[in-house]
Amino acid sequence: MNSHISSAFMETGSEEIGEIGGMMRQNAFSTHEPERKSMFSMFVHDMKNPVTTAGSSVSRLLSGKIGLLTETQRDHLALVKNSLNKLDTLLIQFLDFLRIESKEYKPVFYPLDIVSALSRNIEDAKVLAEKKELDILFEYPETISPVYADLMMINRIITNLLDNSIKYTDSGGTITVQVIDGVDSIVVQITDTGIGISESHIREIFNPFYRVRRDPEGSGLGLFIVKTMVEAHNGTILVKSIPGKGSTFSFRLPKHMGMYS
Numbered sequence: 001m002n003s004h005i006s007s008a009f010m011e012t013g014s015e016e017i018g019e020i021g022g023m024m025r026q027n028a029f030s031t032h033e034p035e036r037k038s039m040f041s042m043f044v045h046d047m048k049n050p051v052t053t054a055g056s057s058v059s060r061l062l063s064g065k066i067g068l069l070t071e072t073q074r075d076h077l078a079l080v081k082n083s084l085n086k087l088d089t090l091l092i093q094f095l096d097f098l099r100i101e102s103k104e105y106k107p108v109f110y111p112l113d114i115v116s117a118l119s120r121n122i123e124d125a126k127v128l129a130e131k132k133e134l135d136i137l138f139e140y141p142e143t144i145s146p147v148y149a150d151l152m153m154i155n156r157i158i159t160n161l162l163d164n165s166i167k168y169t170d171s172g173g174t175i176t177v178q179v180i181d182g183v184d185s186i187v188v189q190i191t192d193t194g195i196g197i198s199e200s201h202i203r204e205i206f207n208p209f210y211r212v213r214r215d216p217e218g219s220g221l222g223l224f225i226v227k228t229m230v231e232a233h234n235g236t237i238l239v240k241s242i243p244g245k246g247s248t249f250s251f252r253l254p255k256h257m258g259m260y261s
Contacts, residue, residue, distance in 0.1 A: 107153050114149075117158065118179065162175070188250065189250045
């Protein structure tokens with residue numbers, strides 16, 4: 001497999017998706033609302049199906065079930081697989097954005113052990129963290145009350161924040177996850193020793209399609225979706241950061257059903 005093939009997939013996951021995001025933002029109010037949402041929804045679904053099929057085919061090739069691969073072929077296929085995964089994530093984010101705009105994003109509340117949810121997501125994140133020689137520390141009380149929350153949404157919130165910390169923390173750094181048990185709410189803090197965020201970007205990072213210059217990839221939707229999910233739980237999310245020192249993202253979830261609007 002030639003190197004330009006994997007490069008093409010990676011370009012699709014950054015520049016072209018970024019252009020799509022810009023187009024959606026610029027045309028947000030230029031067409032009738034139902035037509036616009038229907039158009040983008042069909043567009044994203046039509047893109048997602050071949051991406052899923054291609055990803056499955058690449059996974060099968062990497063498994064060796066079709067035939068043996070050289071080390072060079074395996075390396076290139078791994079790049080393609082990684083780029084397809086990124087593209088799939090971007091498409092999911094676009095679908096989430098459309099659901100949010102259509103007021104379809106409503107959590108289903110059940111009692112949730114937040115420590116267990118964090119533990120599972122941290123274990124998954126350690127695979128990427130270890131590749132960068134990052135340590136992930138987890139601090140939590142011995143006993144903690146459950147929260148009423150939507151497990152799917154909570155997993156998405158945690159995964160996005162951990163992925164960002166890993167992405168923007170240099171090798172040898174540390175990510176610390178803390179759970180603080182309050183009277184009426186539980187606070188989760190994710191602190192990294194990464195490159196930090198300037199004050200000008202902090203004011204904008206939760207806006208849809210906003211991308212800082214140092215991150216030309218991404219859709220600019222991840223943190224917007226995180227904020228929307230947290231607020232759907234009647235919670236809040238805050239960020240504090242010092243450029244060159246690191247960042248802390250904190251989200252608060254009410255403990256009791258009566259606190260949800």
